[in-house]
Amino acid sequence: MNDTESNPADEVTKDLSDTPWEDPTQKPFIEFRSVTKKFGDFTAVDEISQDIYKGELFTILGGSGCGKSTLLRMLAGFEAPSSGSIWIDGVDVTYLPAYDRPVNMMFQSYAVFPHMNVEQNVGYGLLKEKVPKAEIQTRVKEMLELVQLTDFAKRKPDQLSGGQRQRVALARALIKRPKVLLLDEPLAALDKKLREQTQFELMNLQDQLGITFVVVTHDQEEAMTLATRVAVMDEGKFVQIGTPGEVYEYPNNFFVADFFGNINIFDATVVNSEPDHLTVALDKSGTQIRTQYSSSLGDGDRVMIGVRPEKLAISETRPELEGYTITKGIVEDLAYYGNRSVYRVRSQTGRVIQVSAQNSLRSAEHAVEWDDEVFLSWESSCSVVLEH
């Protein structure tokens, strides 16, 4: 599934310590081997095989019902696969109960114990491990310092804010020094400011502790900012796996392109196919686009061309640029976000194209307004070819 594209990023030789999945000498830390989970007739997880490496922040992204939570629950030990096996650090954990796994989880609802105070919540895992009282005390203290909850040690969960409760859940999972930390929609319940802060805190923690994180989310922004690698999941399968950049810039099908960010889609036909380039003609305008792409596509094959809204430039005069695709249209709608504006432009052929532009100028003089006639241009190499 992850084999058709040849990413320019791959061609650069780089330090493989940040990308262990490209290093053939690295041993995988978590292995899913043909994991399938069925509930009656419904297949929630369909033959997933995937390696995750030590120190990764692996994110599974998908809509509700795609099987991502089931996969996470199987990794945590709450569900057993119908077939296949799961290995952590070279040990088959497929049928190991959750309480015996070197894995801890931060629940989406946080699941902080309401009848215990912060200290008791954080210390609970160690208590079950029969760690001596004195050691529990010092480790709880350290952990509370790490998540900045020292002043709240004696508080009950209902006296905490959402963000604080989340930090309790995180501390409670981390204190057991798990080999793998699972996070179920870690940022979903937080407001925007707190999300950004927490996101960086999580990344710092991950760096500091070297724990392997597996995150499950339906939020592409969350996946994009946190992950070392993203696996986009649909109907129980991984549709594409790669770094957030790879998946965003080189989605390998329409589902991924559409799910992972916004994209404008044009139907097109292949007119010329070279070994690593493809020339296609857009169906409606006839505009020809030449872009880097290697595949077995031949002349006359139908494809989709995707262009991300921010790859498009909007201007009132026709830009004179080499290697650009240019089209004309009328601004139908615009939304101002402060740092950027999103325009919906109806092109001559009648379709609506979405453009996202940075508001780099402060003055309103050159601003594009409703009903303005504008030129849209994009570097042809930014076009994404999506096969049917």
Add this chain to the structure above:
Amino acid sequence: MITPLGSRTSDKLWRAFVIYLPYSWLLLFFLIPFFIVFKISLADPLVAQPPFSPLLDWGESAQKWLLATADNYRFLLEDKLYWISYMRSIKIALISTILCLLVGYPIAYTIARAKAPWRNILLLLIILPFWTSFLLRIYAWMVMLGKHGLVNNILMGAGFIDKPLQLLYTDMAVYLGIVYTYVPFMILPLYATLEKLDLNLNDAAEDLGAKPWQRFVDITLPLSIPGIVAGSLLVFIPALGEFVIPALLGGLDSLMIGRTLYDEFFVNRDWPLASAVATVLLFILILPIMLFQRSQRGEEA
């Protein structure tokens, strides 16, 4: 025009009505009757109609007008009979409550964890016995527990015993009757609490290393305390004053306070003493009710 909430007269009247209705109810049907009982308990018994001396004397002499007497309460302390029946009642009510909890908890837990469509059916089955008269059901137990009743017949038929066991008119029969009658009052509040519990908390505990039994002790049990308290009070309070079950299923020596109360009123016709017994019983009951209220408030906070 916008009218501030509740500023109109009709709104105010409605609010007053809603607020004061329960208070009026309480005043009319609890507080006033209680004060009448309390007043009677401070009077002397008379062979008359009504069978007690007036508390207020409207006579000429001013210093005589309050004729209250604590004699009845003193008598309660002096005569061992009352002390024994209070203690027996408390003991029987306590043991019955514990038995109800032991029987009811697993049932409530099973219902709460059952699949959604099953829950209502199971709950219905719990409530179903109430569709038959309570008295009838106790008589049914008398038939079953009698010398030649169902239980003895089965035991003898199976060869476990040679001659019938004395089952009826024993303490065991009283416990059986009380637990049988009141266990739904334990199950329903327990179910309500257990059903609300967030199962993620169990998963979280398992994730942190708790084995099934530890998850029950650490998470489910402490979080179901409000249900345990509510159910226990719903069983303990009526069981304490229970009259019918010990009278029908218990032996002659099974003296509970309900029986004593009945005897004082209807056999001895000593209304003031009976009222004193009732007043003391009320105060014994107020204690657990106050504890319950406190635990409820604790839960809300």
